[in-house]
Amino acid sequence: MxxxxxxxxxxxxxxxxxxxxxxxxxxxxxxxxxxxxxxxxxxxxxxxxxxxxxxxxxxxxxxxxxxxxxxxxxxxxxxxxxxxxxxxxxxxxxxxxxxxxxDLESISAWVNVSCSVNGADIYMDGSSFSGNRIEIDEGSHTISAAKFGYEKYTQTFYISRRETKTFNIELKKAEFNITSISPSKKVFNPENKGALGKIDIQFSVTAPENGSLVIKDSEGNVYAEKQFSFTTWDYAYTWDGSDDEGYIVYDGTYTAVLYAGGKSASCTFKVDSSISYPALTMTNDGSGLGAFSLPLPYPDLTILAGFSSGAYFHGPVTEQNESFYAVPLDIFLSAGGEHVELGLKFQSFIKETNSFGLSFSAKLQDKIEITADSSFNYGATFRLASSNIPVFEPFGADCGNGIGIGIMAGFDFNGLYIGANSNLIFKPVSITDSEGKQDEKLWKNGITIAKTTKTYTAGIYGAIQSTFGSCSFEYKDSDDNTILFSENLRDNKRAFDAGFAFNTYLGASSTLLNFNGGMILYPETESYVYAKLGFTFMIN
Known part of the structure; x- marks a missing residue:
């Protein structure tokens, strides 16, 4: 067998x-x-x-x-x-x-390396390796060696499979030079929180030496000085915009000068006390407060990233037996500046039938100076968003869904903003290609009153939401019953949304704590009370 x-x-x-x-x-x-x-x-x-x-x-x-x-x-x-x-x-x-x-065929080759300087870093194709021998694949490669105080060695070569190459690297002493110096920002305000109120002076040198970095104004007055003993290539000095006694310097142009080895290099930047980072967070249409985006600009190249969560409950006007409705979770990222902002937002409502959505927003904004402390701010917004299931039955309130365009305008009186928004949203409810007409539209109009400082933003908002057209789709209720929603949504007072928001910087950091609470009301049929807490990380 x-x-x-x-x-x-x-x-x-x-x-x-x-x-x-x-x-x-x-x-x-x-x-x-x-x-x-x-x-x-x-x-x-x-x-x-x-x-x-x-x-x-x-x-x-x-x-x-x-x-x-x-x-x-x-x-x-x-x-x-x-x-x-x-x-x-x-x-x-x-x-x-x-x-x-x-059968796989080996394409290995070997490289032997020696260097005239002990402790030099050896790199093959940008990755460092230790020892004197390395196995690589057949093809073109680049070998390099570097040690502070020596000129960098680089060579590109081709090696065949089963071949062995040997490199005896001779590093030459480098003459001392200041190869670069630059500020991390062109302008900053020391009164802002955390890293937003600081500047980094970044510079590079080629060899060991002693030196000093001096920061002075246009008249030559010195406000900061730092001694260095160079042992590597790259350095950075962080300045908080204050003098030796801790007082914030005046607005103006400043110069950072590096003196070392009989040589010098410099860069300039500005201190401007008017620069601010409003304590805002992401809405469905861009950075703002509560239900509305606001035309309050950030300095260019500002990034907002964060998240929030909380709870929605059925309010006093409801036909539901249970008070709990859903747990919201928002994760967002935006980038922009004084005139343009682009954002992405993931939004979910965790309940019996979970809802998940993704939105893209764009905001254009500008302002007209009225006096030194007041301005007229205005802008426009665009939204493209979709979700698998709409929320806030009997539907029609803005839940972040649909294709939307909007305008906004308001007056900023020394940090007190009073403004209005108007948004037209196409298909704010429809999510599928179910049979039936789906041409619903939502018109949301409202006002926002907010107080902004360098530390916090607090405000209240209110919106009336009118609906037009009709739509139909299927969804599951809290008892897992399949419901066919089909309704004419022509209602001038379909829903109301009102609330308050408070955003504040945490201590001396550039991280915001965000709180938002309010109510969505469908007159005589349903209401939702919500509270959300989150964090926004601001980077510039």
Missing amino acids: RIKTFITLLMIFSSVSINSQNAAKVKPLVLENQTSSDSFVKVDTNVYGASVYIDGKYAGSTPMYSQKVSAGRHTLRITKTHYAAKELTFYVNKGETKSFIL
Whole structure:
């Protein structure tokens, strides 16, 4: 019996012809059909741990004894570091198992390295390595060596498989030079919180030396000085805009000068006490407060990133037996400046049937100076958003869905902002291509009153939301019943949204704590009370 089994296996494996020089000639071994209708692939290689990809997706490493696949044509790709990849196409029938035994060919080469300077960092293709010998693949490579105080060595070369190259690197002493100096910002306000009220003076040198960095005004008065003993290439000095006694300096142009090794280099920047970072967070239409985006600009290249969560409850006007409605979760990122802002927002409502949505917003804004402490601010917004399930039944209130355009305008009186917004949103409810007419529109109008300082922003807002058109779709209620919503949404007073918000910088940091609470009211039918807490991280 053992002899018969051995002869059978020998006949099977002898029928497989694999040409290790040509992957296209590899022929799969077809084993017995599986008793089930599932199809499988088995892969092994002459080297252990090769990565297996089927139709571009990672499927495991060799030996791979069984990988379920669908019947039909597939692509098989095998890769391993220092070996030439192999790729082939095969066809598997329903209920069939195919097995492949592949030879991967080594493409390794070796590089021996020595350096005339102890402690130098050696890099191959940008990655450092230790020791005097490294294994690489056949092809073009770049070797480099660097040590502070020496000129950098770089050489590009080609190496064939199974070849060995030797590099004896001679590093030459570098003459001391100041290669660069620059400010991290062109202008800043020391009164702002955290990193927003500081500036970094960044500079680079080539060799060991002693030096000093001096910050002075246009008249030559020195406000800060820092001594350095250079032991590496790159340095940065952070200045908070104050003098030796801790007083914030006056507005104006300042110069940072680095003196070292008989040489000097300088850069200039400005201190401007009018620069501010309003304590805002992301709304459905850009940075703002509560239900509305506000035309309060940030300095250019400002990034906002953050999240918020909380709870929605059924309010005093409701037909529901349970008070809890949903847990919201918002994650957002925006970037912009004085005139343009772009944002992304992920929004979810976690309840019996979860709702998930993604939105893109754009905001254009400007202002007209009236006096030194007052201005007329105005702007426009755009929104493109979609979600899998609408929220806030009986629907019609703005939940961040749809395609929206809006305008905003207001007066800023020394930090007291009073303004109005008007937004037209197309398909704020529709989410599917269900049968029925879906041409609903939402017109949201409201006002915001907010007080902004360098430390916090606090305000109240109110909006009336009118709906037009009709829509229909299916959704599940809290009891998992499928409901067909089909309604004419023509209602001038469909919903009201009012609330308050308070955003404040945490201590001396540039992180904001955000709180928002309010109510969404459908007259005589439903209401929702909400409270949300979050954090916004501001970077410039």
